Amino acid sequence: MSDDNPEPPRTDDVEGETDGFSTTLEETAIGDEEPSQGLFDDLLSGEPIFENKEVLRPSYTPHELPHRTDQINKMATILVAALRGETPSNILIYGKTGTGKTASAKFVSKELESTSQKYSVPCDVEYINCEVTDTQYRVLAQLANKFIEKNEARIDRRVDELEDRLADLEEYDGADDPSDPAERPADGTGGTAPTDDVSSGTGTDPQSSSSPVETEGSSDELEPDADSAHPLTSTPFSDREEVRARIDELEADRESFQEVPMTGWPTDRVYSVFFDAVDYDERVVVIMLDEIDKLVEKSGDDTLYNLSRMNSELENSRVSIIGISNDLKFTDFLDPRVKSSLGEEEIVFPPYDANQLRDILQHRSNVAFKADALSDDVIPLCAAFAAQEHGDARRALDLLRTAGELAERSQAETIVEKHVRQAQDKIELDRVVEVVRTLPTQSKLVLFAIILLEKNGVHSINTGEVFNIYKRLCEEIDADVLTQRRVTDLISELDMLGIVNAVVVSKGRYGRTKEISLSVPIDETEAVLLSDSRLSNIDDIQPFVQARFEN
Numbered sequence: 318m319s320d321d322n323p324e325p326p327r328t329d330d331v332e333g334e335t336d337g338f339s340t341t342l343e344e345t346a347i348g349d350e351e352p353s354q355g356l357f358d359d360l361l362s363g364e365p366i367f368e369n370k371e372v373l374r375p376s377y378t379p380h381e382l383p384h385r386t387d388q389i390n391k392m393a394t395i396l397v398a399a400l401r402g403e404t405p406s407n408i409l410i411y412g413k414t415g416t417g418k419t420a421s422a423k424f425v426s427k428e429l430e431s432t433s434q435k436y437s438v439p440c441d442v443e444y445i446n447c448e449v450t451d452t453q454y455r456v457l458a459q460l461a462n463k464f465i466e467k468n469e470a471r472i473d474r475r476v477d478e479l480e481d482r483l484a485d486l487e488e489y490d491g492a493d494d495p496s497d498p499a500e501r502p503a504d505g506t507g508g509t510a511p512t513d514d515v516s517s518g519t520g521t522d523p524q525s526s527s528s529p530v531e532t533e534g535s536s537d538e539l540e541p542d543a544d545s546a547h548p549l550t551s552t553p554f555s556d557r558e559e560v561r562a563r564i565d566e567l568e569a570d571r572e573s574f575q576e577v578p579m580t581g582w583p584t585d586r587v588y589s590v591f592f593d594a595v596d597y598d599e600r601v602v603v604i605m606l607d608e609i610d611k612l613v614e615k616s617g618d619d620t621l622y623n624l625s626r627m628n629s630e631l632e633n634s635r636v637s638i639i640g641i642s643n644d645l646k647f648t649d650f651l652d653p654r655v656k657s658s659l660g661e662e663e664i665v666f667p668p669y670d671a672n673q674l675r676d677i678l679q680h681r682s683n684v685a686f687k688a689d690a691l692s693d694d695v696i697p698l699c700a701a702f703a704a705q706e707h708g709d710a711r712r713a714l715d716l717l718r719t720a721g722e723l724a725e726r727s728q729a730e731t732i733v734e735k736h737v738r739q740a741q742d743k744i745e746l747d748r749v750v751e752v753v754r755t756l757p758t759q760s761k762l763v764l765f766a767i768i769l770l771e772k773n774g775v776h777s778i779n780t781g782e783v784f785n786i787y788k789r790l791c792e793e794i795d796a797d798v799l800t801q802r803r804v805t806d807l808i809s810e811l812d813m814l815g816i817v818n819a820v821v822v823s824k825g826r827y828g829r830t831k832e833i834s835l836s837v838p839i840d841e842t843e844a845v846l847l848s849d850s851r852l853s854n855i856d857d858i859q860p861f862v863q864a865r866f867e868n
């Protein structure tokens with residue numbers, strides 16, 4: 318990029334087309350004669366390391382999932398039933414965070430939906446993240462509205478097809494003698510079921526075939542058999558009046574759908590709208606409930622109970638559930654009936670080891686980075702760090718992306734080991750900052766007391782010392798003072814979060830005490846605490862701590 322003579326913005330191609338716009342551009346070009354000061358030029362001049370950074374982000378769904386073939390095949394073996402018009406067993410998927418559960422389940426459902434379209438087998442997959450949608454009302458409302466939307470789209474498609482058929486009839490009648498409906502070739506298809514308007518009688522008997530069933534839904538099923546055939550051949554309609562009546566019926570159905578508001582209705586009404594929306598059409602519905610444990614934790618197992626007993630009441634459709642969880646114990650809280658129905662099939666996603674993580678990173682890095690942007694030790698190191706955690710692919714990918722960003726920021730040409738180590742520290746610090754920022758005020762005060770003690774050179778801090786400083790901090794900001802016992806509990810919680818390290822040491826005949834030390838970087842943690850408006854009111858901390866030591 319040349320930095321001496323930047324080209325002015327081109328105005329000629331917009332001139333005369335949009336007056337206001339071209340004036341603005343011209344004014345900018347003429348009035349803003351100062352050339353840019355190169356703020357971005359330096360940054361742009363560095364050879365970019367990334368080819369496509371997006372593929373390293375959590376939102377990206379990979380097309381390939383190395384080391385998950387067994388799990389993916391098992392899911393597919395269970396779900397193939399949907400393509401045969403049967404109800405697949407419910408599936409529970411377990412595994413620790415970052416083991417590819419969501420990515421694999423989404424991959425399989427995408428394949429399922431596209432295969433169902435290929436063979437014109439109606440099958441819908443709906444994904445819900447129960448961390449976000451965490452009550453029965455919200456889950457049912459979201460599902461109801463999704464299915465209403467799908468039903469509306471299907472109705473629109475069918476109405477269009479029927480109207481095309483009416484137009485064909487017009488043309489046919491114009492060209493030939495008006496056909497006597499009675500003379501229309503009989504094809505034996507029925508004419509009463511609500512979805513029969515697109516049954517084509519293609520000759521496939523769903524029951525007799527183990528290949529995908531042929532049912533309604535695809536637009537070409539309304540195509541006449543041959544150019545010369547009567548447009549109503551192979552349809553359940555005898556004449557245009559019947560076609561018109563069916564269009565009216567479909568439009569009335571469309572009108573009758575009522576979207577569920579996000580709050581305010583009794584739950585049984587929401588359930589009944591959801592039920593009707595699912596049962597409107599013949600199809601297999603797969604409902605994927607990610608983080609299903611969060612739903613059970615927040616609002617019990619009613620939703621799962623209702624979803625799992627639906628099949629006995631549905632007339633046209635069938636529902637199957639895929640639950641995804643990283644908490645192996647959540648089924649202990651389920652009603653035994655729900656537990657056995659939900660866990661018909663269980664698939665476990667084990668943590669990745671360092672070699673597997675290496676493969677995963679290698680696959681992604683081929684697309685994410687420019688050639689030669691990575692030194693040889695980068696991927697093994699990212700994999701090793703993430704394997705130490707608990708075999709978390711998300712962490713491994715985050716490390717690689719962050720290392721790349723740090724290298725890019727320092728205008729390095731390649732990512733080297735140093736960048737990975739810096740990335741590891743940065744991610745850890747970001748985690749600490751987030752945990753500390755979201756602590757309750759009382760825990761923040763306890764942590765602040767520990768920081769003040771450490772900053773004043775006190776090592777092997779004991780609970781009594783923390784409690785004394787904590788009390789003074791509470792007085793300073795007018796907060797309630799908890800008992801020493803509660804403060805001891807809060808210290809244990811900070812220990813569990815990895816913010817402090819509290820070990821019980823025996824003092825011989827003086828009994829046992831806790832020795833507390835900080836496990837996180839002191840300055841950054843203090844800065845996060847002081848960014849809390851309540852704690853930032855504590856002025857002039859040093860003398861006040863000194864005073865405590867002098868007492």
Ligand SMILES: Nc1ncnc2c1ncn2[C@@H]1O[C@H](COP(=O)(O)OP(=O)(O)OP(=O)(O)O)[C@@H](O)[C@H]1O
Pocket residue numbers: 374375376377378379381382383384385412413414415416417418419420421642643677710711714
């Ligand atoms: N085998 C794999 N190949 C490629 N990428 C993978 C693989 N496994 C996981 N990933 C990637 O790792 C990240 C985390 O995966 P995913 O969200 O599927 O994990 P999860 O098991 O559902 O975790 P959580 O329980 O925290 O939701 C995603 O970016 C995903 O694309």
